[in-house]
Amino acid sequence: MYADIVTIFPDYFAPLDLSLVGKARRAGLVDWRVHDLRDWTHDRHRTVDDTPYGGGAGMVMKPEPWGEALDQLLAEAWSTPTLVIPTPAGVPFTQAMAHELAAAPHLMFACGRYEGIDARVAEHAASRMPVREVSIGDYVLNGGEVAVLAMMEAIVRLVPGVVGNPESLVEESHAVGSGLLEYPSYTKPMHWRGLDVPAVLLSGDHGRVDAWRAARSLERTAARRPDLLPPTQD
Numbered sequence: 238m239y240a241d242i243v244t245i246f247p248d249y250f251a252p253l254d255l256s257l258v259g260k261a262r263r264a265g266l267v268d269w270r271v272h273d274l275r276d277w278t279h280d281r282h283r284t285v286d287d288t289p290y291g292g293g294a295g296m297v298m299k300p301e302p303w304g305e306a307l308d309q310l311l312a313e314a315w316s317t318p319t320l321v322i323p324t325p326a327g328v329p330f331t332q333a334m335a336h337e338l339a340a341a342p343h344l345m346f347a348c349g350r351y352e353g354i355d356a357r358v359a360e361h362a363a364s365r366m367p368v369r370e371v372s373i374g375d376y377v378l379n380g381g382e383v384a385v386l387a388m389m390e391a392i393v394r395l396v397p398g399v400v401g402n403p404e405s406l407v408e409e410s411h412a413v414g415s416g417l418l419e420y421p422s423y424t425k426p427m428h429w430r431g432l433d434v435p436a437v438l439l440s441g442d443h444g445r446v447d448a449w450r451a452a453r454s455l456e457r458t459a460a461r462r463p464d465l466l467p468p469t470q471d
């Protein structure tokens with residue numbers, strides 16, 4: 238998977254070179270380039286925003302720099318990229334979408350700021366590549382950079398070879414398939430501040446352990462995310 242990330246804050250993405258994602262890049266499993274949107278401006282102030290038509294507070298990102306940036310990156314692309322635009326108005330980013338994007342050869346991320354990007358940028362881009370306007374949750378950020386960091390981590394870890402033990406990707410919360418939240422986990426010591434590890438986990442009976450974990454997963458999902466529960470059979 239290769240990604241182009243366009244932003245007015247390139248330094249936001251230095252953390253991608255840390256930990257697992259950085260290790261995957263150094264192993265040649267993934268790669269990305271971060272681009273400063275202002276490199277596609279032509280005025281002395283390197284202007285990227287302007288007031289909204291129709292009035293209202295805040296500023297909107299101008300279409301011209303984005304258009305020129307996407308033109309150049311598309312011209313340099315080896316395959317048709319998928320353009321991912323984080324926005325509070327987007328479709329929910331899910332584990333299933335992370336799997337889908339992890340299989341895409343080339344992603345482009347457009348990090349909006351201010352009140353967003355002129356709507357014509359996504360509209361025009363859709364005439365030449367798949368465009369996904371995506372939200373990472375029902376809250377408002379100051380820009381798309383944090384959302385792209387989260388999505389890059391969720392996506393890169395699914396690229397084959399990145400996670401040492403692929404088994405560990407199966408039993409996670411929101412793992413595609415079960416769709417339920419993960420059960421609680423424990424490690425040594427057995428006793429800690431008056432709290433003990435559940436005895437079943439020390440039993441060595443894998444059938445009982447699996448049944449206990451399934452029950453805890455269902456219980457936790459019912460308590461925290463009833464929307465993820467499978468439909469009841471009428």
Ligand SMILES: Oc1ccccc1-c1ccno1
Pocket residue numbers: 323324325349350371372373374375376377378379380381382384
């Ligand atoms: O709140 C935002 C502002 C800019 C770009 C993205 C977002 C956002 C919020 C939730 N998911 O994405």
